[in-house]
Amino acid sequence: MLRIAALFAAAALGAHAQSAPFAKPVASYDIQAALDAKSHTITGQETLTWLNDSPDTVPALRFHLYMNAFRSTQSTFFRESGGQLRGDQFKGDDWGYIKVRSMRLQGGADLTSAIRFIQPDDNNADDRTVIEVALPQPVKPGETIRLDIAFTTKLPMIFARTGFHGDHHLVGQWFPKIGVWETAGFRYSTAGAWNCHQFHANSEFFANYGDYRVNLTVPTNYVIGATGEQTRRTDDKGKGTSTYTFEQRSVTDFAWTAQPSYLREERLFQADRETTAAEVAAAAKLHGIPEADVRLSDVRMIALVQPEHREQTERHFRSLRAALKGFGLAYGRYPFKTITVVDPPYGAGGAGGMEYPTFITAGTTYHLPEDSLLLEMVTVHEFGHQFWMQLVASNEFEESWLDEGFNTYSTGAIMDRVFGPSTLPFMFYGRNLWSDLKLPRISQESADRAIHLITPRRDDLVRRAWEYYDGSSYSASSYSRTGVTLRTMEALLGKDTMDRVMRTYHQRWRFRHPTSRDFQKVVNEVSGRNMDWFFDQFVFGKRKLDYAVGTVICDRVNTARGFLGADDALKLVTKKTADGTDDKQDKDKNFKPEYASTVKLERRGDAVVPVDIVIRFTDGHVHRSTWDGVYRWHKLKFQRRAEVESVVIDPQHKYQLDASYANNSWRKDYNSRLSASWGSAFLFWFQNLLLTLTAIA
């Protein structure tokens, strides 16, 4: 019986299978950790099980000790960030650190004395975020080793993602974590080597998959949340502590939070209620796969919300529902059983907007108005990292566009489709002035394009995160500009093809570690087109795309004058006869003159792309063509009994990367309504500003 039941269960699982449901564990952790909530210190003990999943012999190990980024002003993180990140400043003296108390090979040598700090990225001798440990015997190909590591982590004040604020604790990047051994042919590697970057201002994630089992001991009055599923709880009444066990397979990291006053709410994402049969069928048809592969699974959604944000609890769940459905139908089902969203309290904003496996932080403000979708946007974005970072674990240090940028593109589509454009919260005594003034709402698409336009293009889209010109160049490239670039690609390939590209890329690389070039290969393969020109200019380059209508000239064609005809049959056409033919008087207005029209188009940027051209004439005739866009300008000539009415380059705004939509078209008519309306509006606002100013005169 038991065996038959097990077979049925396996068959049921198999029917839902798409890509492998779980990853091959390379780096697994069994951690015991106790939080001293008063000193904000964690005492930990971990057992790391590491598989040498390569044909190489590995002589030494490397580990991230990321909490040391907060050790002093001398760390590379502090030097790069200047002690402030995303608008939050480090204040006071609550520094953080991590100390490895001991490291020992199970059944083998004590490695503690072999630990030495290294700085592979910048040779900053004061940076202590990476260690190397020489092994007495190298790890052989396919061999698994176990290490027992004792550590102490002191949390810093929260200003950059992790730490404590009051009795709120958000604990990320907190335990000794092994780097990634990259054998030749893995990603960009040409020879076996460790990929273990120091902790930088702008990047945090690259790790192997593994299975995590973590016991967290905290004071009993604390409410906690963490990566994975809570499988056990034991209380120690004497000490007033509780120990929670969290387990999760196939993840790349583990984070957790504890705060006594959290409101903990749970809802179930019921897959067959949240999606309709038609939606499943449409996705299956688009991707040419069985409906069973499209169907989503149920997920337990957990929200840890601040009491003063109680009324926004459902907004967290609404966002998670939209994200689970949107990402799941587009790229493949979310394979984990839980997702936890944390709402950091006032003063801990630096912990908000972060992604960890099955565990994300959002962020909101007191009474955030319903039409300001910042909470929704952040929640959907951070959830999106479950797909771009966790399930497809590209290297955020080296190619941040592959997670932040892909996520910006995916999140934008869901936000604009499900929630629509947003106001910004300009709060004044409980009222949102943005709504009251009826200022235009902002879609994700236009926000991304605005940031792309306003941020100078100083860098190629892809660079190592700490090697961009500055923080704003990093963030514009990694987020918005990638969003605009992928939307441009979508317009070129067509929405359906782009959807197939993205799903194929996701499925092929789920639980693996792709590079930009792997994505490029999928694009070319799925679209059946060679899109290398696009990647060269806009991903591995920083070309400026700007096509413009230069000049449009329509000259009336008059009858030729002078001696016409062959030499032996000369015919003189005088001015008078020519004028007669041209009917210059044209009293009855029936005469239709002929026009020689010249349309000059210009390429004003250094990007070369083919562009669609539409030219309309006053008689209703429409000319359509494509210009390869290679030379600096392109001239079109027409001779018709009608003038040019309008010229448009890229009429569908396929190229969102274009530096100016305004110069993409020209029309004969002057838009006097625009001048009048903007003129009066500007005048009115300046009148008001000046009257306010002169009220003090």
Added chain:
Amino acid sequence: MQTINVLTSAFHRAAARKRMIVFYWFFHTLCAALAALPVLGIAIPQLSHSDYGAELMKQFDIAAIAELISTAGEAGSPAGIAILLSALLALAGATFLAGGCVKLLVRDEVPYSPAEFWEGCGRYFWRFLRLALYFLVPYLLLLALHSGLIRAIAKHYEPGIVELPVIYANRTVRVLILLLAGLTATAADLAKVHLVVTDSRKSLRAFLGSLRLVITRPMTVFPVWLLLALLLSAATALYLAAMHRLGILLILFLAQQIYIFFRILLRMTSWAAAAEIDTLLRPLPPEPVPVPVPVASEPPAFEAGAQQDFTI
């Protein structure tokens, strides 16, 4: 009751000076145009012959602002300079015009004439300018107080994890600062009026006296300001509620200009109200009663005895 009487009377006085209101409007509109034209000079030529302009008219896209800024290039800084210049011009011009306005609002028995008006502008300009500079001090102090209090609140609640008390504390501070700014503005009006009424050149004395007045008699002064502020808020709310229902551009334009006229009318009313309050709180000393014996300091023209006085 007194407040209503003061305001009604002030409103009538102000409303009677129609040409003055039009002139004040014209000056501000001129300065606004000076600021607006260079900005429009960047936007309109780019968009008036472009389909994108028509698209933006249908649905405005925030990215268009980024596009205009990024393509404005060198035209951007002249536009910024023009805005700054227009602000300076407006400040200087408004100080100048205030002389004529206050003069004619203080004395409603004097009929409006351009000569009277310009005479007031010229006569009081330097006194009003000095006054405006003195009043910068309390305004700057209020700004400093505001940022100091907001910072102190942030610091006080920094260790906490709840935002609510911070929000309420900040709101309280803002109300307080707004009220103090209102009192300062009223003091500024009173000072101008007093300079005109007493035809004095002592701006500093008027500044200090008026500040003392608003501090010692807030219940006379303050309700007037509050009512004027409420009227402005109501007009603003009305305009905001109506602006998206006014489909025709010309009607929208008219509504905007009516709103501006109303703001100017309120400005004039506040000066006229200050004149009323000044009469109430600082009545001028009674006209000297004629006495039978000639006062020595009076020039005793055409009198033989006086002649003698000079020859002694």
